[in-house]
Amino acid sequence: MPETETRTAEWLTAARTELGLEDAAEGQQALDAAAELDALVRTNVDGAVAAQTVFLLGLAAGRSAEPAVAAHDFTEKLSALARSYDADTDRAVAPNDQAQRA
Template sequence: MSGSSDAQALSEWVTAVARELGLEDALAGGGTTDMVLDLTSDVAHGVSRPGAPVTAFLVGLAAGRAADPAVAARDYAQKISALADGWGSA
């Protein structure tokens, strides 16, 4: 049952933060939270746990500079997840 309350708390938190930052539109398409959680999980497990939040910040910063930030965020998250997946295997 705590998983459900965690999911509810996360949803409420993300909605409140988006509202506070004037980014309500960024969540309109859905899947944003899952995308960020997947990205940070890939980085935390493949590269460095402390690198995960920094990576999410950098992806968000880069996406914010793009013409279509939502599309760019998805593209960048996929690209960086692939980078993290292969990290250290060379």
């Protein structure tokens, strides 16, 4: 593993341990999904809001009764929003329509 990847893996392990998430089965899967969402927002929306978007994802998932399930669902919703952001077509559901949220 190259030095940068090793350093990144070490940091993420330390951060998960610090937050008490070292035993979370979905840990790496959630990190991978967050990284993909970050890249998608950077590409399709604006790099300046990518980290904040991932933070909002975690905040919303953490408020759920089943955070891991919610994180997965919210990642899909935010990814779809980022993919269609600035698209010429109308969205099927307005992104801020709380009545349409699961």
